[in-house]
Amino acid sequence: MGKKKLIVSAAIDSFLEKGIHKTTISDIVREAGIAQGTFYLYFTSKWALMPAIAEVMAGKILQTMKESVDEQASYDTQLKQMIAAVFEVNRVYHEVQAIVYAGVASTEHIKEWETVYAPIYDYVSSWLTEAKEEGEVRDDIQPEKISKLMIGLIEATAEQIYLYDTDKEAEAIVQQEEVYQFLQHALQ
Amino acid sequence: MGKKKLIVSAAIDSFLEKGIHKTTISDIVREAGIAQGTFYLYFTSKWALMPAIAEVMAGKILQTMKESVDEQASYDTQLKQMIAAVFEVNRVYHEVQAIVYAGVASTEHIKEWETVYAPIYDYVSSWLTEAKEEGEVRDDIQPEKISKLMIGLIEATAEQIYLYDTDKEAEAIVQQEEVYQFLQHALQ
Amino acid sequence: MGKKKLIVSAAIDSFLEKGIHKTTISDIVREAGIAQGTFYLYFTSKWALMPAIAEVMAGKILQTMKESVDEQASYDTQLKQMIAAVFEVNRVYHEVQAIVYAGVASTEHIKEWETVYAPIYDYVSSWLTEAKEEGEVRDDIQPEKISKLMIGLIEATAEQIYLYDTDKEAEAIVQQEEVYQFLQHALQ
Amino acid sequence: MGKKKLIVSAAIDSFLEKGIHKTTISDIVREAGIAQGTFYLYFTSKWALMPAIAEVMAGKILQTMKESVDEQASYDTQLKQMIAAVFEVNRVYHEVQAIVYAGVASTEHIKEWETVYAPIYDYVSSWLTEAKEEGEVRDDIQPEKISKLMIGLIEATAEQIYLYDTDKEAEAIVQQEEVYQFLQHALQ
DNA sequence: GATGAATGAGCGTTCATTCAT
DNA sequence: AATGAATGAACGCTCATTCAT
Numbered sequence: 001m002g003k004k005k006l007i008v009s010a011a012i013d014s015f016l017e018k019g020i021h022k023t024t025i026s027d028i029v030r031e032a033g034i035a036q037g038t039f040y041l042y043f044t045s046k047w048a049l050m051p052a053i054a055e056v057m058a059g060k061i062l063q064t065m066k067e068s069v070d071e072q073a074s075y076d077t078q079l080k081q082m083i084a085a086v087f088e089v090n091r092v093y094h095e096v097q098a099i100v101y102a103g104v105a106s107t108e109h110i111k112e113w114e115t116v117y118a119p120i121y122d123y124v125s126s127w128l129t130e131a132k133e134e135g136e137v138r139d140d141i142q143p144e145k146i147s148k149l150m151i152g153l154i155e156a157t158a159e160q161i162y163l164y165d166t167d168k169e170a171e172a173i174v175q176q177e178e179v180y181q182f183l184q185h186a187l188q
Numbered sequence: 189m190g191k192k193k194l195i196v197s198a199a200i201d202s203f204l205e206k207g208i209h210k211t212t213i214s215d216i217v218r219e220a221g222i223a224q225g226t227f228y229l230y231f232t233s234k235w236a237l238m239p240a241i242a243e244v245m246a247g248k249i250l251q252t253m254k255e256s257v258d259e260q261a262s263y264d265t266q267l268k269q270m271i272a273a274v275f276e277v278n279r280v281y282h283e284v285q286a287i288v289y290a291g292v293a294s295t296e297h298i299k300e301w302e303t304v305y306a307p308i309y310d311y312v313s314s315w316l317t318e319a320k321e322e323g324e325v326r327d328d329i330q331p332e333k334i335s336k337l338m339i340g341l342i343e344a345t346a347e348q349i350y351l352y353d354t355d356k357e358a359e360a361i362v363q364q365e366e367v368y369q370f371l372q373h374a375l376q
Numbered sequence: 377m378g379k380k381k382l383i384v385s386a387a388i389d390s391f392l393e394k395g396i397h398k399t400t401i402s403d404i405v406r407e408a409g410i411a412q413g414t415f416y417l418y419f420t421s422k423w424a425l426m427p428a429i430a431e432v433m434a435g436k437i438l439q440t441m442k443e444s445v446d447e448q449a450s451y452d453t454q455l456k457q458m459i460a461a462v463f464e465v466n467r468v469y470h471e472v473q474a475i476v477y478a479g480v481a482s483t484e485h486i487k488e489w490e491t492v493y494a495p496i497y498d499y500v501s502s503w504l505t506e507a508k509e510e511g512e513v514r515d516d517i518q519p520e521k522i523s524k525l526m527i528g529l530i531e532a533t534a535e536q537i538y539l540y541d542t543d544k545e546a547e548a549i550v551q552q553e554e555v556y557q558f559l560q561h562a563l564q
Numbered sequence: 565m566g567k568k569k570l571i572v573s574a575a576i577d578s579f580l581e582k583g584i585h586k587t588t589i590s591d592i593v594r595e596a597g598i599a600q601g602t603f604y605l606y607f608t609s610k611w612a613l614m615p616a617i618a619e620v621m622a623g624k625i626l627q628t629m630k631e632s633v634d635e636q637a638s639y640d641t642q643l644k645q646m647i648a649a650v651f652e653v654n655r656v657y658h659e660v661q662a663i664v665y666a667g668v669a670s671t672e673h674i675k676e677w678e679t680v681y682a683p684i685y686d687y688v689s690s691w692l693t694e695a696k697e698e699g700e701v702r703d704d705i706q707p708e709k710i711s712k713l714m715i716g717l718i719e720a721t722a723e724q725i726y727l728y729d730t731d732k733e734a735e736a737i738v739q740q741e742e743v744y745q746f747l748q749h750a751l752q
Numbered sequence: 753g754a755t756g757a758a759t760g761a762g763c764g765t766t767c768a769t770t771c772a773t
Numbered sequence: 774a775a776t777g778a779a780t781g782a783a784c785g786c787t788c789a790t791t792c793a794t
Contacts, residue, residue, distance in 0.1 A: 003758090025785065035759045040786070047209075138373070145366050149345060156340030178333050185326070186374030191775090212767060223776040228769070379779090401764065411780045416765070423585075514749070521742050525721060532716030554709050561702065562750030567754090588788060599755040604790070759791075770780075 004042045006032045008052045015053075015096050054116045057096060061089045062120050069127075075136040078127070079183060083154055083176050090158035091172070098159060121147045128187075137187040146187070154179055192230045194220045196240045203241075203284050242304045245284060249277045250308050257315075263324040266315070267371060271342055271364050278346035279360065286347065309335045316375075325375040334375070342367055380418045382408045384428045391429075391472050430492045433472060437465045438496050445503075451512040454503070455559060459530055459552050466534035467548065474535060497523045504563075513563040522563070530555055568606045570596045572616045579617075579660050618680040621660060625653045626684050633691075639700040642691070643747060647718055647740050654722035655736065662723065685711045692751075701751040710751070718743055 010032035014023040025046055029039050043049050068085040069078050090097050124147035131137045157179050158172075165171045198220035202211040213234055217227050231237050256273040257266050278285055312335035319325045345367050346360075353359045386408035390399040401422055405415050419425050444461040445454050466473050500523035507513045533555050534548070541547045574596035578587040589610055593603050607613050632649040633642050654661055688711035695701045721743050722736075729735045 024783085026783095036785090037760065037787075038758060041757075045785085142366075145363075146370065148348065149341065149366065149370050152344030152348060153337065153341040156344040157337060160336065160340060175333075178330075178337065181328075182334065182337050182374050185376070186370050188373070213769090214767070217777095224768095225770075225777065226775055229774070233768075400762085402762095412764090413766075413781065414779055417778070421764080518742075521739075522746065524724065525717065525742065525746050528720030528724060529713065529717040532720040533713060536712065536716060551709075554706075554713065557704075558710065558713050558750050561752070562746050564749070589790090590788070593756095600789095601756065601791075602754055605753070609789075755792100755794080757792100757794105759789100761787105761789100763787080764785095766782105766784075768780100768782100770778105771776100772778100773776080 003032075003034060003038060004052075006034065007039060007042055008049065008056060011046075011049050012053060012056065012093075012096055016093070019095060051116065053096065057089075057093060058116045058120055060093070061086065062123060064089050065120070065123060075131055075134070076184075080176070080180050082124070082127075083179055083183075086151070086154045087158045087172055087176055090155065090162055091168075094159060094162035097155070098163065117151070120151060124150060131187075141187065150183065153183070191220075191222060191226060192240075194222065195227060195230055196237065196244060199237050200241060200244065200281075200284055204281070207283065239304065241284065245277075245281060246304050246308055248281070249274065250311060252277050253308070253311060263319055263322070264372075268364070268368055270312070270315075271367050271371075274339070274342045275346045275360055275364055278343065278350055279356075282347060282350035285343070286351070305339070308339060312338060319375075329375065338371060341371070379408075379410060379414060380428075382410065383415060383418055384425065384432060387422075387425050388429060388432065388469075388472060392469070395471060427492065429472065433465075433469060434492045434496055436469070437462065438499060440465050441496070441499060451507055451510070452560075456552070456556050458500070458503075459555055459559075462527070462530045463534045463548055463552055466531065466538055467544075470535060470538035473531070474539065493527070496527060500526060507563075517563065526559060529559070567596075567598060567602060568616075570598065571603060571606055572613065572620060575610075575613050576617060576620065576657075576660055580657070583659065615680065617660065621653075621657060622680050622684055624657070625650065626687060628653050629684070629687060639695055639698070640748075644740070644744050646688070646691075647743055647747075650715070650718045651722045651736055651740055654719065654726055655732075658723060658726040661719070662727070681715070684715060688714060695751075705751065714747060717747070 007028060011023070011028045014027045014031050017023075018027070023046070025039055026036065028046075029036050043052075065082055065085040068081045068088070070081065073081070121144070125143040128137060128141060128143035128147060132139065132141060132143065157175050161168055161171050161175055195216060199211070199216045202215045202219050205211075206215070211234075213227055214224065216234075217224050231240075253270055253273040256269045256276075258269065261269070309332070313331040316325060316329060316331035316335060320327065320329060320331065345363055349356055349359050349363055383404060387399070387404045390403045390407050393399075394403070399422070401415055402412065404422075405412050419428075441458055441461040444457045444464075446457065449457070497520070501519040504513060504517060504519035504523060508515065508517060508519065533551050537544055537547050537551055571592060575587070575592045578591045578595050581587075582591070587610075589603055590600065592610075593600050607616075629646055629649040632645045632652075634645065637645070685708070689707040692701060692705060692707035692711060696703065696705060696707065721739050725732055725735050725739055
């Protein structure tokens with residue numbers, strides 16, 4: 001039945017609903033429809049869940065990206081689509097995202113994190129390599145490094161909006177364009 | 189020293205030492221050398237501390253920036269110095285930084301946050317305006333917006349290093365250069 | 377008001393009433409009429425109570441002895457009275473006694489125990505010394521050592537009765553006499 | 565080996581290793597190499613194990629006694645050997661012994677206990693009867709009763725050493741001699 | 753008989769918060 | 774304003790027990 005997945009999924013739902021700090025293990029097991037003790041068969045604490053959640057989140061980002069990017073479209077359009085994809089995931093999951101991205105700080109499970117974002121970096125990295133070959137971005141770009149900067153920049157910007165701004169939707173559109181322009185120049 | 193400052197300072201120390209989640213109010217008052225009840229004369233909860241902490245952190249960033257940036261130096265050098273300043277503060281306070289930046293998510297004191305970073309954005313914004321006037325950056329740059337992207341990019345990159353990387357110092361140097369190149373292109 | 381004494385006293389009552397293993401900290405604080413958390417201001421766990429209880433028990437034994445032994449009576453009578461005193465305390469507190477005497481095994485607070493029985497040994501030791509001087513016991517007796525054997529013998533016998541025997545009262549009388557005879561021979 | 569014996573043996577090992585209170589049924593089944601549920605096919609609870617353990621312990625005492633006592637030796641020597649035997653078993657198993665002897669208090673299985681020590685008392689009783697016939701002990705001794713006092717005395721003394729003393733081995737030798745002298749006088 | 757994943761009541765424990773001093 | 778002993782709700786967690794396989 002996959003109790004482990006059930007727990008992770010229930011945890012994400014609870015985190016979205018009432019925040020991570022206010023979410024108790026009791027909340028999670030109630031949401032998951034399992035017994036209190038069962039939780040501890042799979043995770044040693046609430047924070048031990050984080051890597052598993054990160055993996056799910058990273059999966060969502062990658063999936064959304066792949067779905068958003070039209071392989072037939074031009075380089076410009078694809079860049080915009082990628083930006084939009086990260087913004088979109090952030091819009092829905094920014095609370096969870098914030099933890100995945102930075103809140104990590106409070107766990108000792110950091111080591112397990114490092115590899116979680118790798119598939120995303122790989123994807124963007126490949127995309128950059130291709131763009132480089134086609135002369136769409138400048139020649140001295142190192143795809144592996146730049147992919148991290150790009151994702152970092154986009155996520156940081158998206159977070160700022162979804163955490164603080166009041167008129168989120170309007171601001172999101174403006175900022176996506178801004179990031180796009182910024183990246184266009186940085187890459188060319 | 190005022191008890192309020194004593195508390196904020198003790199809280200930052202405790203957070204650095206044992207993380208935010210494991211820090212209790214008891215820890216903070218012990219560190220501050222005041223009585224349990226006194227805390228509540230100044231703050232209503234542990235999370236109510238956050239804006240005060242953010243202010244201190246923002247102050248540190250701004251101060252470090254101003255100290256690092258040589259007004260006589262060239263535009264290029266100044267950009268490098270600004271990047272280095274953000275990296276430096278992040279190196280020491282990345283645990284606290286992570287909260288200031290994203291952990292906020294779990295408080296209801298968000299509104300108080302928004303204004304906290306304003307002085308930093310203003311500073312960078314002014315710097316960009318000046319650079320624009322001197323033709324060092326492209327003409328169509330909007331300093332208020334771009335300053336946020338810049339800070340977001342630099343902090344996100346620094347965080348990645350100080351949270352995850354093992355060989356932090358070496359990586360920090362490489363990444364600062366990378367960010368510099370990236371920004372140079374993005375801005376010109 | 378002496379919350380610490382309140383806790384120890386409540387613990388002994390609870391132990392007598394429902395046994396040590398079935399007594400929870402909740403029981404103790406309820407009996408003591410204090411808050412759950414208050415317990416932890418004075419003791420770190422249920423087992424950390426043991427030395428404090430032992431002290432109370434040792435006090436009861438010593439007090440009962442002193443009250444039972446008629447200073448004007450003959451050596452023989454005094455020996456009988458001492459035996460009776462130990463039996464009496466054991467009758468009432470054998471459950472607690474069992475722990476004080478042997479159950480200790482399960483705590484890491486053993487070190488604190490050692491000295492608890494010292495006053496009792498001292499008392500019996502003095503009594504033996506006096507009896508020796510008056511020629512009532514054999515000359516080669518070492519009071520400090522023999523006092524421990526005596527107390528050990530009497531308690532062990534009393535425990536056997538109060539733990540296992542069905543017809544406790546009748547058996548107690550028989551066994552006191554038996555112990556008396558045994559000791560009479562051992563000491564002369 | 566029969567699963568029942570496997571469980572009892574595993575329980576004793578676990579008790580010796582981490583104490584009785586900290587030993588869980590999970591520990592026992594792990595040590596025994598059987599499934600969680602299998603335990604309940606043989607015992608209804610952890611405390612229901614006690615009589616079976618007591619039996620094993622009593623068996624060990626009796627066996628050690630029989631092996632230690634040289635049938636050809638003199639009465640004096642045999643008494644010494646008996647004392648040494650009880651001390652020896654206590655040295656190794658004093659933790660378990662403490663339960664067998666007193667911890668019982670917390671079970672409702674006491675009835676089953678009473679008979680467990682019977683073979684030991686019988687053995688000592690027979691030995692006393694023989695000694696009486698040979699005029700080695702005084703004539704008015706009641707072997708059945710005195711055997712209990714003797715075992716009680718020796719065990720109580722041994723326990724005191726192995727629970728509390730720091731220099732156990734040295735003290736054990738001294739105390740064995742002391743008990744021997746004491747008993748010699750008590751019996752003659 | 754044997755298994756072991758799942759259970760959930762109930763425990764110890766924490767810690768933000770209060771309030772008489 | 775400052776104290777800190779006392780509070781008790783609420784949490785994490787354990788572990789004896791069950792039951793479908």
